[in-house]
Amino acid sequence: MSTSVAQQPSPQLFFQTINAHMRTEALKAAIELEVFTAIGEGNTTAAEIAKRCQTSEKGMRVLCDYLTIMEMLTKKDGHYALTLDSSVFLDKRSPAYLGGATEFLCSPMLTDGSKHMTEAVRKGGTAMEDEGTIGPDHPIWVKFARGMAPMMAMPAQLLAKLVDPTADRKVKILDIAAGHGLYGINFATNNPQAEITALDWKAVLEVAKENAQKAGVSDRYRTIEGSAFDVDFGAGYDLVLLTNFLHHFDQPTGETLLRKVHAALADGGHAVTLEFVPNEDRVTPPDSAGFSMMMLTGTPSGDAYTFAELERMFANAGFSRSTLHALPPTFQQVVISEK
Amino acid sequence: MSTSVAQQPSPQLFFQTINAHMRTEALKAAIELEVFTAIGEGNTTAAEIAKRCQTSEKGMRVLCDYLTIMEMLTKKDGHYALTLDSSVFLDKRSPAYLGGATEFLCSPMLTDGSKHMTEAVRKGGTAMEDEGTIGPDHPIWVKFARGMAPMMAMPAQLLAKLVDPTADRKVKILDIAAGHGLYGINFATNNPQAEITALDWKAVLEVAKENAQKAGVSDRYRTIEGSAFDVDFGAGYDLVLLTNFLHHFDQPTGETLLRKVHAALADGGHAVTLEFVPNEDRVTPPDSAGFSMMMLTGTPSGDAYTFAELERMFANAGFSRSTLHALPPTFQQVVISEK
Numbered sequence: 001m002s003t004s005v006a007q008q009p010s011p012q013l014f015f016q017t018i019n020a021h022m023r024t025e026a027l028k029a030a031i032e033l034e035v036f037t038a039i040g041e042g043n044t045t046a047a048e049i050a051k052r053c054q055t056s057e058k059g060m061r062v063l064c065d066y067l068t069i070m071e072m073l074t075k076k077d078g079h080y081a082l083t084l085d086s087s088v089f090l091d092k093r094s095p096a097y098l099g100g101a102t103e104f105l106c107s108p109m110l111t112d113g114s115k116h117m118t119e120a121v122r123k124g125g126t127a128m129e130d131e132g133t134i135g136p137d138h139p140i141w142v143k144f145a146r147g148m149a150p151m152m153a154m155p156a157q158l159l160a161k162l163v164d165p166t167a168d169r170k171v172k173i174l175d176i177a178a179g180h181g182l183y184g185i186n187f188a189t190n191n192p193q194a195e196i197t198a199l200d201w202k203a204v205l206e207v208a209k210e211n212a213q214k215a216g217v218s219d220r221y222r223t224i225e226g227s228a229f230d231v232d233f234g235a236g237y238d239l240v241l242l243t244n245f246l247h248h249f250d251q252p253t254g255e256t257l258l259r260k261v262h263a264a265l266a267d268g269g270h271a272v273t274l275e276f277v278p279n280e281d282r283v284t285p286p287d288s289a290g291f292s293m294m295m296l297t298g299t300p301s302g303d304a305y306t307f308a309e310l311e312r313m314f315a316n317a318g319f320s321r322s323t324l325h326a327l328p329p330t331f332q333q334v335v336i337s338e339k
Numbered sequence: 340m341s342t343s344v345a346q347q348p349s350p351q352l353f354f355q356t357i358n359a360h361m362r363t364e365a366l367k368a369a370i371e372l373e374v375f376t377a378i379g380e381g382n383t384t385a386a387e388i389a390k391r392c393q394t395s396e397k398g399m400r401v402l403c404d405y406l407t408i409m410e411m412l413t414k415k416d417g418h419y420a421l422t423l424d425s426s427v428f429l430d431k432r433s434p435a436y437l438g439g440a441t442e443f444l445c446s447p448m449l450t451d452g453s454k455h456m457t458e459a460v461r462k463g464g465t466a467m468e469d470e471g472t473i474g475p476d477h478p479i480w481v482k483f484a485r486g487m488a489p490m491m492a493m494p495a496q497l498l499a500k501l502v503d504p505t506a507d508r509k510v511k512i513l514d515i516a517a518g519h520g521l522y523g524i525n526f527a528t529n530n531p532q533a534e535i536t537a538l539d540w541k542a543v544l545e546v547a548k549e550n551a552q553k554a555g556v557s558d559r560y561r562t563i564e565g566s567a568f569d570v571d572f573g574a575g576y577d578l579v580l581l582t583n584f585l586h587h588f589d590q591p592t593g594e595t596l597l598r599k600v601h602a603a604l605a606d607g608g609h610a611v612t613l614e615f616v617p618n619e620d621r622v623t624p625p626d627s628a629g630f631s632m633m634m635l636t637g638t639p640s641g642d643a644y645t646f647a648e649l650e651r652m653f654a655n656a657g658f659s660r661s662t663l664h665a666l667p668p669t670f671q672q673v674v675i676s677e678k
Contacts, residue, residue, distance in 0.1 A: 008668050009427035011490055012626060014366070014437055017409060018444045021360040022453045022632060027353070029457040056463030061621070062635040062642075063460045068622040069629050070356060075622050088348035098353055105357045114361045117368040121402045124395030151350055282400070283407040283414050287351060290408050293361060296401040303401075329347050 026066045028106055031099040035063065036072075036082060036090035044079040096150055104147035109140045113297035125300040141179065141200070145207035149180035155274065155330045156182040160190035162325060162334060163239065163272050167191035171238045174264060175199065176228050177245040181208025181221075183274070184241060188217035199224040199231065228257060233264035240265060243274040244332075247291065250301035251313055258317030265339040271319065276304045277333040287331045310335050365405050367445055370438040374402065375411075375421060375429035383418040435489055443486035448479045452636035464639040480518065480539070484546035488519035494613065494669045495521040499529035501664060501673060502578065502611050506530035510577045513603060514538065515567050516584040520547025520560075522613070523580060527556035538563040538570065567596060572603035579604060582613040583671075586630065589640035590652055597656030604678040610658065615643045616672040626670045649674050 030036060038052040046061035053060065064080045067073040072090070074081045082091065089098040104110065112128060113120065119127035160183075164171060170193040175184030178198035185208075187194045196217070198208050202225040212221040224231050228245070240261045246254045261271050278289035288304060295302035305313070311322045314337040322337040369375060377391040385400035392399065403419045406412040411429070413420045421430065428437040443449065451467055452459065458466035499522075503510060509532040514523030517537035524547075527533045535556070537547050541564040551560040563570050567584070579600045585593045600610050617628035627643060634641035644652070650661045653676040661676040 007423065009423050009435070010668055011424070011428050011437055012670060013410065013424055014428055014440075015444075015626065017362050017366045017411070018441065019629075019633070020362040021364075021450065022456075022629075022636075023356050023359040025360075025453045025456045026632065027356045029460055032457050033460060055461045058463040058642075059460035059635060062631045063456075065621045066629055066632045069625045071352065072356070075620065084346065084348050085350070085352055089350050089353055096348070098350055101353075102357065105354075111360065114364045117361075117364045117402075118371050121368055121372060121398035122394045124397040281414065282404045286408045287354065290358075290361075290405055292401045293365065293405045294358070296398060297361075303397075329349055331351060 022066075023070055024106075026063060026070065027072070028102055030063060030067055030072070031090065031102055033063075034092060035060070035067070036086050037092040039073070039080055039082050040087060040091035040093060044081065046078075046080075049080065096153065098151050100147045100149075101151050102147070104140070104143045107140060107143055109138075110294075110298060114293075117293075117297050120297045125296065126298055128298070138201075139203070141204045142207060145180040145200075145204050149182055149207075149211065152180060152182045155327060155332060156186040157190075158327050158330065159183060159243075159272070159274060159334060160186040162327065163187075163270075163336065164191050164194070167194075169193060171195070172236060172266075173197065173239045173241060174233055174237045174261075175241045175243075176261070177243070178208045178223075178241075179204060179243075181205075181211045183243045184208075185212050185215045185217055185221070187239070187241075188212070188220050189215050195220045195222075197222045197224060197234065197237075199226070199228055199233070201225065201227075228260075233260060235264050236266045237264050238266055238269050240269070240271045241274075242271060244276075246273060246310070246313075247275060247295050247304055248299050248302040250303070251305070251309065253301070254305075254313050255316050258313060258319070262318045262339060267339060269339045271314065271335075271337040271339075273310065273335040273337065274327070274332055275310065275335065276331075277307055277310070277324070277335070278304050280306055280308065282306065285331060288333070307333075307335065361405075362409055363445070365402060365409065366411070367441055369402060369406055369411070370429065370441055372402075373431060374399070374406070375425050376431040378412070378419055378421050379426060379430035379432060383420065385417075385419075388419065435492065437490050439486045439488075440490050441486070443479070443482045446479060446482055448477070449633075449637060453632075456632075456636050459636045464635065465637055467637070477540075478542070480543045481546060484519040484539075484543050488521055488546075488550065491519060491521045494666060494671060495525040496529075497666050497669065498522060498582075498611070498613060498673060499525040501666065502526075502609075502675065503530050503533070506533075508532060510534070511575060511605075512536065513572055513576045513579045513600075515579060515581055515600070517547045517562075517580075518543060518582075520544075520550045522582045523547075524551050524554045524556055524560070526578070526580075527551070527559050528554050534559045534561075536561045536563060536573065536576075538565070538567055538572070540564070540566075567599075572599060574603050575605045576603050577605055577608050579608070579610045580613075581610060583615075585612060585649070585652075586614060586634050586643055587638050587641040589642070590644070590648065592640070593652050594655050597652060597658070601657045601678060606678060608678045610653065610674075610676040610678075612649065612674040612676065613666070613671055614649065614674065615670075616646055616649070616663065616674070617643050619645055619647065621645065624670060627672070646672075646674065 050060035116127035184196040276288040276291035292304040319337040325334040389399035455466035523535040615627040615630035631643040658676040664673040
């Protein structure tokens with residue numbers, strides 16, 4: 001939706017923002033009703049889509065118009081069509097279908113945090129009980145592992161290619177907080193000599209093991225059950241993967257973990273961190289910078305860290321050098337830190 | 340927030356939309372904590388604003404960064420500043436302060452509707468019990484009358500100037516569903532010979548009468564309590580105001596009301612309708628077109644009507660001619676229909 005005209009005050013942005021929650025609901029409703037899939041199948045008028053999705057025609061017309069305003073559909077002469085993004089990510093028949101991610105992203109565990117945002121701002125951390133999402137063995141992470149895997153398939157491929165481009169040597173990898181396991185698994189499919197050890201809560205590892213089996217790399221896939229802060233990592237790793245993990249904790253806690261990572265690496269080994277990394281201004285780029293709000297409302301003391309902050313955390317933990325790498329077209333970044 | 344790069348699929352818009360509800364929560368939190376007011380008073384760093392608003396510094400930093408990403412603040416070298424819109428509409432000390440509108444716009448009565456959007460799409464109308472917001476004497480309209488008045492002050496002034504520019508003749512006005520009363524009241528302040536009859540639920544009229552008194556027009560301000568569909572309007576009106584009312588009903592119901600309006604007008608009198616009027620494509624302009632979703636989820640059969648639809652409703656009710664007028668800088672439009 002557009003913003004206000006320069007130099008003339010307008011309540012438009014206020015109005016749009018107060019109602020922004022409706023955009024979330026519209027996307028959820030469209031996924032639930034399989035609207036994108038219906039359009040992908042060739043239903044293009046409100047009447048046709050409504051029939052396929054078993055809704056009223058009026059309701060479907062209003063929803064499809066709203067999705068068009070949200071730039072998730074296009075409309076011409078009364079016919080709706082998918083955008084490139086919608087056809088790739090929201091049509092159930094697409095291998096990159098993300099609809100399942102709503103199971104995680106829209107779960108009360110995640111959204112309840114933002115419902116208590118005022119209190120979280122007062123406290124400086126989540127207003128939810130029991131440490132928010134980072135409590136031990138929290139069942140949300142099984143939802144994460146199942147729902148977010150399609151969203152992670154592309155970055156996981158890109159990360160393996162970035163870090164192990166030649167893929168011609170034996171490489172021993174520890175995948176911390178592996179979740180769906182896709183990051184480690186993609187190193188294994190990228191390089192037949194890669195051996196992965198995945199660490200996460202027991203129930204989550206069941207999902208990772210399923211995915212390793214599907215990828216045909218089970219014979220090079222081990223697991224360690226438990227908290228990254230408590231269990232023995234083993235030693236001699238060439239790479240330790242920290243994908244979307246450090247943001248859950250404050251910097252001293254992160255450093256404690258990184259010291260343990262440092263000790264588990266072989267000489268010349270690398271920690272590979274995938275993160276939402278805001279610029280120093282902390283307001284750009286918008287998706288990475290805005291992620292700090294999710295950590296404020298959902299964790300006791302997590303944050304989206306700048307590269308300078310990450311660099312210092314790794315240096316304090318004994319790493320010699322950290323470098324920052326983009327991972328286009330994703331908006332996340334990779335920090336590679338040398339032991 | 341930005342949208343995806345052309346020709347390269349990106350899950351960015353999906354991710355932003357699934358989290359769009361956080362924008363609503365951030366604006367609500369900032370209003371509740373008086374962040375905009377604090378900045379207007381001269382507090383510009385996260386530490387200063389946090390102190391003034393009695394929050395943690397970290398929480399305030401994350402909130403202000405998020406508001407900056409939302410384009411409701413600016414940030415430079417660690418100092419936050421209000422935008423033009425924020426200073427006019429979100430600083431409590433501003434006469435146009437809109438913070439109170441959240442009492443209405445964020446009330447469960449309005450937001451619960453959109454939480455059941457899937458069911459509303461299936462049914463073609465609100466999934467809430469008891470007709471949603473249009474049930475008899477619904478208390479939401481007192482919140483509306485109190486909370487939305489500041490947002491309506493400007494359009495109400497503009498409407499009186501548009502419809503009665505010379506303001507030099509006696510004019511008898513019926514203000515249907517008057518709410519805060521500001522539309523009728525502004526005709527009275529614009530023209531000393533204007534006489535207003537305001538119609539609404541009894542509790543709502545108390546707010547309108549307060550506002551008429553504040554504006555010094557009580558001696559020309561009468562009221563009729565009850566439903567516009569049931570009560571006797573009287574007759575001989577030069578103008579009947581229908582501001583943000585027709586969108587709550589289906590077209591036959593609207594026409595029934597318009598016949599009653601037609602009968603209450605003097606010969607040559609006009610109905611004056613202020614509405615969200617989408618273009619024929621129903622997806623532009625975004626704010627007016629998107630309003631249809633609020634009616635789908637909040638009312639049994641309301642909608643945002645195109646000018647062609649409104650024109651036909653008025654014609655069917657006996658009006659000779661309807662014309663469409665913009666009301667800049669608002670995004671609403673005015674339909675003037677002649678008896």
